Amino acid sequence: MAQVSSEISSNSDENTPFDVSIIGAGPAGLFATYYAGFREMKTVILDALPEAGGQLSVLYPEKTIFDVPGYSEVLARDLVTSLVKQATRYNPLVLLGERVNDLKKGEDGVFTLSTDKRQLKTKSVLITAGVGSFSPNKLNVLNQERYEGNGIYYFVKKKEFFRNKNLLIVGGGDSAADWALNLKDVCTCIVLIHRRDQFRAHEQTVKELYNSPNVTVRTFTELKRVDGDETGLTSAVIFDNRSNMEDTIPVDCILINIGFKANLGPIANWGLAMENRAIKINGRMETNIPGIYAAGDIASPTDSVKLNLITTGFAQAALAINVAKKYVDPKAQLFPGHSSEKSA
Ligand SMILES: Cc1cc2nc3c(=O)[nH]c(=O)nc-3n(C[C@H](O)[C@H](O)[C@H](O)COP(=O)(O)OP(=O)(O)OC[C@H]3O[C@@H](n4cnc5c(N)ncnc54)[C@H](O)[C@@H]3O)c2cc1C
Structure with a gap:
């Protein structure tokens, strides 16, 4: 930097x-x-x-x-x-x-x-x-404060920081989609969740996301809570905002890209x-x-x-x-x- x-x-x-x-x-x-x-x-x-x-x-x-x-x-x-x-x-x-x-x-x-x-x-x-x-827009989810800066991030300062991590990205705009593509070869796996099925991100970028083998895109999906231990984040609970069905996924880091x-x-x-x-x-x-x-x-x-x-x-x-x-x-x-x- x-x-x-x-x-x-x-x-x-x-x-x-x-x-x-x-x-x-x-x-x-x-x-x-x-x-x-x-x-x-x-x-x-x-x-x-x-x-x-x-x-x-x-x-x-x-x-x-x-x-x-x-x-x-x-x-x-x-x-x-x-x-x-x-x-x-x-x-x-x-x-x-x-x-x-x-x-x-x-x-x-x-x-x-x-x-x-x-x-x-x-x-x-x-x-x-x-x-x-x-300043970045923030979500208000359970346990969030505990992991801010220690698992939950709003900016990517160094791509290497995310190497071999399971990353959850929240957002449907250019930043969220671009970072998913930029980090797909660095992270072990990326899950991108977006609360709607319409993306503000560029159409071509979204197409590329859907075609990337280690990126999973989940629409109508939101973050509910995060959990971890003293070393940092270990999992996130996400849910389908139509059915309220919950899913717990392993995550090391969360990148929240929902605007500024x-x-x-x-x-x-x-x-x-x-x-x-x-x-x-x-x-x-x-x-x-x-x-x-x-x-x-x-x-x-x-x-x-x-x-x-x-x-x-x-x-x-x-x-x-x-x-x-x-x-x-x-x-x-x-x-x-x-x-x-x-x-x-
Ligand atoms: C994702 C993204 C991609 C982009 N890609 C491109 C691109 O490819 N090509 C291109 O030409 N442009 C691009 N842009 C636009 C470009 O980044 C901006 O036009 C450029 O940064 C504007 O520069 P600036 O120096 O005017 O302001 P800024 O870069 O916004 O810097 C302003 C600085 O002023 C500081 N500041 C504000 N208020 C105060 C205060 N009261 N006291 C002290 N400091 C203060 C802020 O902290 C900040 O550091 C992109 C923008 C984004 C968000």
Whole structure:
């Protein structure tokens, strides 16, 4: 997993204001951090999660991405590793595990940004907070709490963790179906249960699931309870929601993939003009508050289309940082020059 230590400091004197604070270390925020360093801006990047990468690290680290320029294909986690390397080239301050709770502009035009742990002064802000902080939807089944994190999981961080395990997957969407296919050669056996017979997952993926010898798909089936011993899970009771017939199956792990709740959290209270849970931006990535910019999934361009893709965020991040550079230092050029002409 792409890890950066929770604090990397070199240009980290917190007493003088940062030129730019980047809120959210997903792909857009990481690329923005590289760009801010390239523009010689004093930079801090913060993320509520304990690791960088945003959705790529949390939701699909082991999936292959095919639409990032320059990579014909790349594992999400490998892309994050490269982005982190690129982002830290100019030694920004990196603060992970710190949610930004409050953002206020002072009379002198300098912003104060507050996390649970500190306050920082900054001349400009780039919000790359994606869909906000997200948490997985949970089931409410008997004994669940006892095995959360010790048998019951919501994310796949490492496929190898599931090697030779009997895995129960709950869900009928893309995540559940994709993980069943991705893990079918790693696990001893997989049972996928879904409460309906209609899948939200892609039709072709569902077809592949039904044709996979070590995956059993059971529709109209729900989880009732889990049981185990001090070492972890040993079995799960599932039931047919039409007949209420129960079945006890041996399981070592359960992967619950029934969606996520995205929560914009404090961002909605910062006085920013919003549209459908996203921050309105113009073609210069400016929000309604001078000095605050937005890029990536959190941004809603008023005069362009909204495409929640990694490449869209990269381009918006580069635009936002160059515009922010000129805001912070009006004598600076908007055009950054060519990175290929800068000495390493
Ligand atoms: C299953 C799946 C597959 C996908 N596949 C592709 C693909 O193949 N190609 C593609 O282009 N796109 C794909 N996407 C979409 C892509 O992942 C997103 O467009 C991208 O992650 C958006 O990047 P971002 O940096 O804007 O936000 P995010 O990746 O969402 O990162 C935002 C970060 O901000 C942090 N944050 C939020 N609020 C705060 C706060 N108050 N304080 C501090 N930190 C905060 C969050 O913790 C998070 O880490 C996929 C998405 C999913 C779910």
